[in-house]
Amino acid sequence: VRPLLNWLKWRWILVLAALTPSCRQVARLASRRHEHPLSRNDSVGKGSTRASRAARVEGSPFSSRLRAAAGARAPRPTRGARVLPRKSAASLQLSPWDRLRLRAHLTICDACERYLRQLDILYEAAGKLGERLPDLGAEARLAAEAKERLKARLRCERAG
Amino acid sequence: MPSPNGAHDLNPERWVDEHGDFLFHYALSRLRDPVRAEDFVQEALLAALRSTDRYLGRSCERSWLTGILKHKLLDHFRKAGRETNFTDLEFYGEEENKTFENQAFPDHWNDSCAPGEWEAAGAALDREEFWRVFHRCSSKLPERVARVFLLREVDDVSSEEICNALNISPNNLWVMLHRARLALRRCLEMNWFGIRREGEGDG
Numbered sequence: 001v002r003p004l005l006n007w008l009k010w011r012w013i014l015v016l017a018a019l020t021p022s023c024r025q026v027a028r029l030a031s032r033r034h035e036h037p038l039s040r041n042d043s044v045g046k047g048s049t050r051a052s053r054a055a056r057v058e059g060s061p062f063s064s065r066l067r068a069a070a071g072a073r074a075p076r077p078t079r080g081a082r083v084l085p086r087k088s089a090a091s092l093q094l095s096p097w098d099r100l101r102l103r104a105h106l107t108i109c110d111a112c113e114r115y116l117r118q119l120d121i122l123y124e125a126a127g128k129l130g131e132r133l134p135d136l137g138a139e140a141r142l143a144a145e146a147k148e149r150l151k152a153r154l155r156c157e158r159a160g
Numbered sequence: 161m162p163s164p165n166g167a168h169d170l171n172p173e174r175w176v177d178e179h180g181d182f183l184f185h186y187a188l189s190r191l192r193d194p195v196r197a198e199d200f201v202q203e204a205l206l207a208a209l210r211s212t213d214r215y216l217g218r219s220c221e222r223s224w225l226t227g228i229l230k231h232k233l234l235d236h237f238r239k240a241g242r243e244t245n246f247t248d249l250e251f252y253g254e255e256e257n258k259t260f261e262n263q264a265f266p267d268h269w270n271d272s273c274a275p276g277e278w279e280a281a282g283a284a285l286d287r288e289e290f291w292r293v294f295h296r297c298s299s300k301l302p303e304r305v306a307r308v309f310l311l312r313e314v315d316d317v318s319s320e321e322i323c324n325a326l327n328i329s330p331n332n333l334w335v336m337l338h339r340a341r342l343a344l345r346r347c348l349e350m351n352w353f354g355i356r357r358e359g360e361g362d363g
Contacts, residue, residue, distance in 0.1 A: 022267030024260040028338060109268075114275040118345050121281045125294055126313035130186075130226075132291050139194070142184045146198055147176050150205060154172040157206055 020105035021098075026112045029102065030119055172209050179222050183229055189295070190233055190310055192303055200236070204229035230315055237307065238325040251302045252339035259342065275345070278353045290352055297347035301340055308333060309340040 021029070106113055142150075183204065187197035208215075208228050215224055259273040269275070284290040298306055308326065311317045312333075317325075323333055 022260070022265070023269045024256075024267040027260075027342070030341075111269045111274040114277060115345070118275055118278060118281070118349075119341065121278065121285075122341060122344060122348075123313065125285060125290075126309075128285060129291075129294065129298075129310075130314045140185050140188060141181045142176075142198065142201070146184075147180055150176045150180065150198075150202055151173045153202055154176070154205060154209060157209055158172065 019101055020108070021101050023105075023109060023112050023115075026102065026105055026109070027115060029098070030116060172205060175205055175208070175221070175225060179225055182222060183225060186226060186229060187233065189299070190307055192299075192306075200229060200232055204232050207232065234311075234317070234321075234325050237311075251305050251336070252343050255346075256339060256342060259346075273346070276349060276353065278349070281353070284352065293348065293352045297344050297351065300347060301343060305336050305340050308336045309344075312337060 106116075180201065183201045184197055187200045188194060191197050191200065204225060208225055211228075219227075259270055260267050261270045262268040298309065301309060304326075308322060308328075311322050311325075312319065319330060319333055322328075323330055326333075328336075
């Protein structure tokens with residue numbers, strides 16, 4: 001039995017290898033959300049920044065959706081991210097064939113699984129970047145003279 | 161803060177003290193020119209002063225002021241986009257090819273560039289030093305790529321709006337974002353998560 005199983009195992013891996021997209025294609029698929037009208041903020045209406053921000057908080061970032069679309073097992077949750085139900089796969093507009101290939105790829109490729117997880121972190125960090133002001137030193141702050149100039153200009157404007 | 165007659169007590173000079181640094185940093189990260197950044201902060205504050213009656217107090221003051229500055233910058237990019245060919249597609253192209261250069265399996269991760277395991281990645285977002293590294297990495301992106309990335313990922317501007325403002329095709333936008341993410345991921349991996357391989361410098 002063992003040789004038979006081994007034989008099947010290696011054939012299965014070969015079939016998967018032939019079926020799956022390359023890692024480069026998976027990485028590119030991950031960026032395809034920008035072309036999908038139903039993905040992320042575009043799904044809640046063009047220009048609806050507040051709504052899209054809320055959607056980002058409520059929904060999981062794209063890469064989790066990608067995994068869900070591919071039907072992969074639940075990913076390791078990232079902070080603040082929630083795995084979307086499978087129906088969100090529809091928003092990706094991936095064809096069933098693409099989903100199957102993606103699923104097959106993620107089954108055998110740990111690096112791509114890690115890459116998608118890391119994209120989650122990047123999206124989360126980028127989403128928070130607007131609220132953060134790390135202390136980057138004096139050159140990233142307004143100089144005292146600049147502040148005085150601005151205040152004087154505002155006073156002048158106010159006085160008419 | 162609403163006053164008894166329903167108007168909001170807005171103090172423009174206080175804006176400079178409380179939000180000046182934030183607005184300046186916001187503009188600087190998108191323009192990379194301190195003089196122009198200061199000009200835009202001034203323009204935004206003046207525009208805010210002229211439209212205080214339209215401020216309903218629904219959002220916090222900083223969000224309101226940032227929104228005005230964001231629109232000023234978008235207008236600026238829109239004008240500049242008409243005058244220049246706004247692409248930076250050569251950026252990271254070669255690096256991307258190297259990333260997916262694999263002798264055994266074409267177009268699969270090169271062993272020296274494959275994503276490593278990021279330990280305690282979630283907790284990193286609470287650390288001030290992580291944000292410094294993140295800023296350092298994003299400032300290493302070429303100016304135009306960084307601008308596209310910030311507009312899309314940080315400011316949540318729609319792809320369509322960015323393409324119109326910057327006069328680029330959706331495909332170019334997509335390639336720039338894709339390469340920006342690859343570059344940022346790599347930079348964070350090396351400089352924050354401490355995963356270095358042979359032959360890598362201070363990415």
